[in-house]
Amino acid sequence: MRSTRRTPRRTTLRTAAVVVGAAAVLAVPVGSAFADSSAGAPVAPGAPVVVRLADGAVAKVYKTGPNRFEADIFAGSTKLDTLVSRGGGVAYGRSDGLRVVLQPNGGVTSWTEGGEKSRPKVKAKAVAPAPVRVVMPDGRIAKLAADGAGAGAGGERAVISLPDGEVLGAIDLRHPSAVHDAWTYKLVRDGERVKFVVIDGRGGGSSWVYDFGSGKLVEAYGVGAGARAGAGSGGLR
Numbered sequence: 578m579r580s581t582r583r584t585p586r587r588t589t590l591r592t593a594a595v596v597v598g599a600a601a602v603l604a605v606p607v608g609s610a611f612a613d614s615s616a617g618a619p620v621a622p623g624a625p626v627v628v629r630l631a632d633g634a635v636a637k638v639y640k641t642g643p644n645r646f647e648a649d650i651f652a653g654s655t656k657l658d659t660l661v662s663r664g665g666g667v668a669y670g671r672s673d674g675l676r677v678v679l680q681p682n683g684g685v686t687s688w689t690e691g692g693e694k695s696r697p698k699v700k701a702k703a704v705a706p707a708p709v710r711v712v713m714p715d716g717r718i719a720k721l722a723a724d725g726a727g728a729g730a731g732g733e734r735a736v737i738s739l740p741d742g743e744v745l746g747a748i749d750l751r752h753p754s755a756v757h758d759a760w761t762y763k764l765v766r767d768g769e770r771v772k773f774v775v776i777d778g779r780g781g782g783s784s785w786v787y788d789f790g791s792g793k794l795v796e797a798y799g800v801g802a803g804a805r806a807g808a809g810s811g812g813l814r
Contacts, residue, residue: 625649630687632675636660638683646683708736709792713775714785715760716740721773721789733771733789737762764789 625637628648634657636648645663649656650670660668660679668679678686708722720736734749737757748755750771753764759778764771771789776782786796 626683628685628687630675630677630685631689632687634675634687636677636679636685636687638679638685640683644681646679646681648677648679648685650677709790711773711787711792713760714777714783715758715775717745717757717760719762719773719775719787721787721792723789733764735762735764735773 623640625639628636628638630636630650634650634652636650638646638648641647642663644665645661647662648660648668650658650660650672652672657672658670660670660677662668662679662681662683665681667681670677674689676688676690680686706723708720711719711721713719718738718740720738721733722736723733732749734747736744736747737755738744745757746755748762748764750764750766755762756778761774761776761778763774763776765774766772772795773787773789774784775787776784781800782798783800784798785794786798787793788795
């Protein structure tokens with residue numbers, strides 16, 4: 578039977594005992610990387626249960642009395658410290674990035690912090706491109722904006738406003754058309770591309786077609802004049 582008396586020792590593993598209950602939440606910080614290092618309690622005093630810890634160290638767990646367990650922590654042949662759980666308390670220790678918890682039933686849990694495994698995986702957030710400003714033939718302004726997936730991905734939106742900034746309305750691919758003062762504004766999907774179309778209802782149906790992603794005028798249709806392609810790099814002024 579193993580003696581419960583402990584001799585003084587030098588240690589690099591800082592330890593503490595806490596009361597079971599609310600304080601036990603200190604044992605498991607968010608964002609840590611766990612090892613498969615839980616162990617059941619020794620059923621009787623005697624030979625230890627050996628637990629492999631998260632960083633490769635080991636804990637030798639002994640039952641040293643009623644409601645009392647001790648865990649000797651070793652890194653190779655070097656003994657770092659002993660955690661003691663008594664009277665239903667939780668003991669925990671730390672050494673560099675290693676965290677070790679001795680539970681009231683003799684179970685051991687360990688994890689590492691600061692290593693690659695403990696870093697939460699952060700999904701890259703898509704950044705929406707800046708809106709493209711188009712000055713249309715009727716003098717109004719269209720701001721063409723897509724969501725973070727970019728033009729053609731289904732998040733296209735055009736906001737129509739007066740030159741002084743007053744917003745008249747907005748269109749998207751679910752509601753792709755709007756009319757104001759006989760001028761029609763449309764979003765049209767052309768394969769994988771989206772185009773912004775402006776139609777002059779007062780001038781007999783002349784129209785202007787803009788590439789959504791760049792705001793570049795790619796086609797212009799005059800009544801009786803047919804199409805003119807590539808007519809500039811912005812809206813008509």
